[in-house]
Amino acid sequence: MGAAGRSGVLVAGLLWVALTAAVTDEPPVHTLAEVLFCQPAMPSLGLALAFDADQLFWFDFPGSRWTPRLPDLPPWPPALEPPSQLLRDATLCQDLRRILTTVATGKLPESKGVPVANVFPVQPLVLGEANTLVCMVENIFPPAVEISWQLDGVPVTQGVTHTHYTPTADLAFVRFSYLPVTPATDDIYTCIITREGDNTSVVAYWVPQNSVPSEVLETALCGAAMALGILLALLGIAMILAARRSAHG
Template sequence: MRKFYLTQPALSGHKLCFGYGCFDSSDTQLGITLDDDELCYADFKKGTGVWDSKVPIAARSSWAYDYALICRGVCKRDIHRWKYDKSVTRSKDAPETVLYPRDEVITNEDNTLICFSNHFFPPKINIKWTKNNKLVETEDPFIKTIFNSDGTFHVFSYLNIVPKQGDIYSCTVEHEALEEPQTRFWEVETEEISSGPAVFCGLGLSFGLLGVAAGTFFCVKN
């Protein structure tokens, strides 16, 4: 694996970074970040750049994928020239995965489930979602493995949901370092508001009013 970075200053002190990696066992990877937030990556199978949904459509330029093709050509042309260092070995690292909601869970209000896998190598990984044991597609296709400083990778996968009591969601991670797929489950559990306090409050208010009325009656009588 070889990694390269090209950084250029952007307006107002922001940092725009183009990073691409050449891998012996897989295809070239290219990503574009702004202040360490990834904006786009190249999908060579579909022949296009995949942009984060937060990036306005007007700002999504075709040159990003054209640049990726150039980097891919450099990788294929030069990777055989690099000497393999036998003293450097890299074991396969299995992902550590957690599944959690983005916001506080409120029944019938929009939310997003986040499946976060971290510290895995090599970078190729596959994530599948289910709802009540049925496969579902993610609304945002922006799923890209990102480099960690220790040489491993991490990835976020998102699923937009409308929580309903009893629904069960899962994300399943497939990676070559795992003996079997790794699955995390999340069930919609919301607490129903008890009517007890309101009832006791109402009874207390009623007895209080009766007490005031009785006191007023005896006062007038006297």
Template sequence: MPPLCRSLDGLHALVLLLPLLAVPGHCDDEYSLSQVLFCQPSEPSSGLLKMFGDDQMFSFNFSDNTVSPWLKEFGRWGDLAFPDPSTISAHVNLCQRFRQDLTEVLKDITPEARGGTHVTVFTAHPLRLGVPNTLICAVNDVYPPALTITWRRNANVLTRSLSTNNYFAVDSLSFQAFSYLNVTPYHHDVFSCEVQVGGDNRTVIQYWIPQYPAPSELLENVLCGLGFALGIIFLLLGFLFFYFAKRLHNTD
């Protein structure tokens, strides 16, 4: 398929936003409950999300036709998220046919559409060297929603996975994704999160190096002891200055 034809596959393909309900709030903003269905030539070939505003509530797993709640507490309503699987299949088939027809119509006309993927790495908890923590790789402006994420520690591969779910739809018609890595960081470590978007030769790399960690218990004790010792020294110096000043006064 020519590059510009692939590019339409870069519309990724079609992203269908199906607003279901608008819930007025007491503030100026409105929150909408929506289903986001996308289809594309790369994996995952189809995706279906239930969103409340910008927050994901459920995702549909096409591999085994199951529903995954984003928060564990939502699991009790999983059966109500996508109640009619036959309708889902019909919408996915329509999406794929429309994508293919649109690709043929706009071949060599529409330039390739891709997001400017941006990657950020941060810790889930305040940094303490030598203490277990979780690194979070946040990937923004994902388009198409097809990522391979590789974690490295000191250039050694820790994990490499094709992300096939847990995408978040945002208002710009792009997506967000997150990857998590449980680590115990030390001062000499260099971590990296490498992100490759499906069908793209670019790899976006974000490094994370432990810096300015929160003081450990040992360091806190050392600083406390040092402060106490300095306090005693200054107290003794104060007595000495007072003693010599008094002697000089008596001599005069």
């Protein structure tokens, strides 16, 4: 996939492998993807290995090593794809990008995706207790966006972490940003996504709602049901007495 314009060309090499448990006529149930991209914007290089929509490894080019997305994952076998080979592939990608930029600039429109953001907490919400907000940004293309946070309009940077770009099956990327929070009533959290060279931003808001603990909710529901039962019983008795009085009259 590629794009041409004032910012140059994004070049990406993709290796998609469909994995199925058995030979069937159904669509593949799992996809293993290794994506190498290079572009004029930052990051200029990226290499990720993803299973379905979950990133397993990303390649640290300055350190020339594979880094697992989760610390519990086993290390990547260095003999499978030597770092020297990946560095050669990255150099070839950059050379190809410069050639395509020269040929395509001014002749092909620039391709860009409109990011879609969604903010949600990692743990069930309890006001006053520590939690973590996740800003999931999808439909990223090219993979060059900045994600920032605000609380009540004030920028927040302490504790913020970002993931690397993860390729998706629709030839775009997804990225996550994490913010540790202690939510309180009337808080307004904002996740802002900006792209280099753009004058527009994508904004997603999250406002904590005063959730009721399950025990309190169950007690309230039981009390309401009991009150409704008593009310119906009294109404039934009143109707019986009224019917008897009518009969005697």
